[in-house]
Amino acid sequence: MTGVMSVCLIAAAYLLVFLEALGFPFRHWLGTQIDFLPGLMVYAGLKGGLVNSISIALIGGILFDSVSANPLAISVLPLLVVGGIAHWNREVVLQDQLFAQFVLGTISSAAAPLMTVVSLYGIGASPLLGWGSLWQWLLLALGGGLATPLIFQTLIRFEKAFSHPPLLETSYRADREIKRGRI
């Protein structure tokens, strides 16, 4: 991953947190705010290096907590865990398949808020939770899962736009050339 793409990932984290703080999308109707950061962490873990995953978790988590009533930096470790697991398993994941992206996005979007809530209870905070939170959790997982392929496709296009076009190899090989002599 190029340096430009690393900057793009940070910009994406910034924009996604801003969209969430505006209530985008469907927060009024669903009663639940979809979190896009776990999906972005999956992308950073699979396509980028560990340094990218760490920087996105740190910046995204702190930005998310800054607009929330969460204690500052409580979301960093859950995001880092999601990105780290994706990174270590990147060779066994069919990362270009939409379904694989959806499944990974769903799992990470379910795991990250769960870990954040456990961390909140761990430091003595009392968030608003109840049976309705299960419904919210389901929507969070599904919404995050659906958003992940979109994040992948958008960022892959960006990556293509900012990198050199691939060199096209021809099938011609000089050592296999048939040289015709005089008949």
Next chain:
Amino acid sequence: MLKRPHYILFSIVLVVVLAFLTLPKKTAAQLKFVFSGMFLPLVGLTTSVEHLADEISRAVGSRRSLQKEVETLRRENEQLRLRTFQTQQVWEENGQLRQSLEWQKQSPWKPKLARVVLRDPANWWRTLQIDKGSRDGVQPNLPVLTPAGLIGCVREVTSSRSQVALIGDPNCQVSALVKASDANGIVAAGPSSILEQAIVNLKFLPRGSRIKPGDEIITSGLGGIYPKGIPIGHVLDTNTVGYGLYLEARIKLLADPKQLEEVFVLLP
């Protein structure tokens, strides 16, 4: 697998996270506002776009409908002026009576209009940020309301922005009373508040209170944060809790927390 530089990186992140989590409350709040301040350019941009869209729609709208709207607003303005005049008379009369009875003089509310700039993206809190801070006279614990009714209180303040905890947030509880029966209780988040922000619970009501659906709920003035008489909502239904020791009512808030664009902070 993990290499040595990875271990070092993880350790650094862990130290940074722990350092943030163990910061004093005030410093952490200030830092939060610094980080969330990075979104202000985007907030400004979205506001400009909204203004532009409004102007375009106004320009495109027919002259006739605009004239009709102006006429309606003019009539409404005249009515409100008359009502303000009447209120002023009543206020002065109230002041004189209080003086003659040697009661403490009531100071009028000073509402400060503020715009909602950011909402809490976490599903387990109900907070938002407004564009007024300490330099506008905003302090922690001041009531925040809309023309419809109370919506919460100021929690954290910086010079230019403040965080508001809405009714339904675990950190916002309001002492309230049922207007019809004078029964006192505490408005706080309930199980219904998770999916429907406009529904909260009125807890710890006396067992024998006569409360029926539709009863109006207002602030009781107890606790010293909220002045008495601010409308909060109306009762949806009641049930007994705590093995029949208390009554609990579900309340529909008058101000819809999902539709908030502008709010008033009541300055002392």
